[in-house]
Amino acid sequence: QKEVEQDPGPLSVPEGAIVSLNCTYSNSAFQYFMWYRQYSRKGPELLMYTYSSGNKEDGRFTAQVDKSSKYISLFIRDSQPSDSATYLCAMVIQGAQKLVFGQGTRLTINP
Amino acid sequence: SAVISQKPSRDICQRGTSLTIQCQVDSQVTMMFWYRQQPGQSLTLIATANQGSEATYESGFVIDKFPISRPNLTFSTLTVSNMSPEDSSIYLCSVTQREWENIQYFGAGTRLSVL
Numbered sequence: 001q002k003e004v005e006q007d008p009g010p011l012s013v014p015e016g017a018i019v020s021l022n023c024t025y026s027n028s029a030f031q032y033f034m035w036y037r038q039y040s041r042k043g044p045e046l047l048m049y050t051y052s053s054g055n056k057e058d059g060r061f062t063a064q065v066d067k068s069s070k071y072i073s074l075f076i077r078d079s080q081p082s083d084s085a086t087y088l089c090a091m092v093i094q095g096a097q098k099l100v101f102g103q104g105t106r107l108t109i110n111p
Numbered sequence: 112s113a114v115i116s117q118k119p120s121r122d123i124c125q126r127g128t129s130l131t132i133q134c135q136v137d138s139q140v141t142m143m144f145w146y147r148q149q150p151g152q153s154l155t156l157i158a159t160a161n162q163g164s165e166a167t168y169e170s171g172f173v174i175d176k177f178p179i180s181r182p183n184l185t186f187s188t189l190t191v192s193n194m195s196p197e198d199s200s201i202y203l204c205s206v207t208q209r210e211w212e213n214i215q216y217f218g219a220g221t222r223l224s225v226l
Contacts, residue, residue, distance in 0.1 A: 008151070032213055043203055043217035044154070046112075088153065092213045097142055099215055101153040 003027055006089055006102030015111050019076040023089035023102045026070065031094040033065050035074045038086045038104065047087075048074060079109045113138050115218035117204055123224045124194055131190045132221045134204030139184035141210045145177070148201040148220070157202075160187040194225045 006023045013019055021035075032051055036044035048063040050056045050072075056063045062075040072091075076083055089102040114137040124130050134143065143160040158166040158179055166179035181187040191198055201222050205215040 006153075034214065036217075041219075041222075043115075043117075043205075043219045046214060046216065049214055097144075097159065097207065097213060098156060099154075099213070103153045 001026060002103075003100050004089065004091060004102045007105055008103045010106040010108060012108045012110060013079060015079060015081060015109055017079050017109075019079050019083070019107060019109075021074040021076075021087050021089075021105050021107070023072050023091075024070055025072075025091060025100075027093070027100075028067070028070065029093045030091040030100075032092045033063070033072050034090045034092075034099070035061075035063055036088040036090060036101075038088060040085075044088055081109045081111050084108045112216045113140055113206055113208055115204060115206060115216060117218035117221050119221055120219065121222035121224075123226065125226055126195055128194055129190055129192045130194065130223060131188050132202055132204075134187045134189070134218055136185045136206055138208070140206040140208050141184075141212075142207040143181060143187045144205045144215065145179060145187070145189045146203040146205060146217075148203060150200075154203065157189070160189075191223065194223075196225045199223055199225045 004025045035048040037047045038044045050063045053065045053067045060077045064073040086104045086106045088104040090099045116135045118133045145157040146154040156169050157172045158168040160181040162181045178190045201220045203220045204218040
């Protein structure tokens, strides 16, 4: 079993829809959780960063962490075609430097 | 965040040859990392590039195959040695800017195809 599981998709939704992306993990020592966005032929770009449980909102993006369920989510409201990309979850143990990534979910927003 | 430049952006190489990938940052950073991203796959950490000492390799990666240098706080190289088609992948450099920080910032990557 992988430490971090993420449905690779592909996921295709119409413009304006609410998108929900999710990851589950097995290691309860993970404390920091990130979402990266990767456009085709580009490197991953940090989108959201959260510590421990709870929600964090940034514009149209909301990151949610449920440590009791070992489950993290990224919500995208009013999705735009420019949101079409691969979204990678990543997490790290406190005090460690090594990020553990999910497989990435390929998302397409259709105009 | 730091600006990270990787060269080359892509290359096509022959089996048995070696390629050196450069990673240049516009400011001094504490940690530099090298990742591999195979087609349709996630990122796999190859090694942590340590300034002034040997790199720290992850399980499954060895120095003879992936020698790494980090001569200063803004530059690192990764060499992919004696290449085979299985080495075809995207190679990514990332950095953390502060010692206590675990957010990593990535370069655009080097797309390598081995024939």
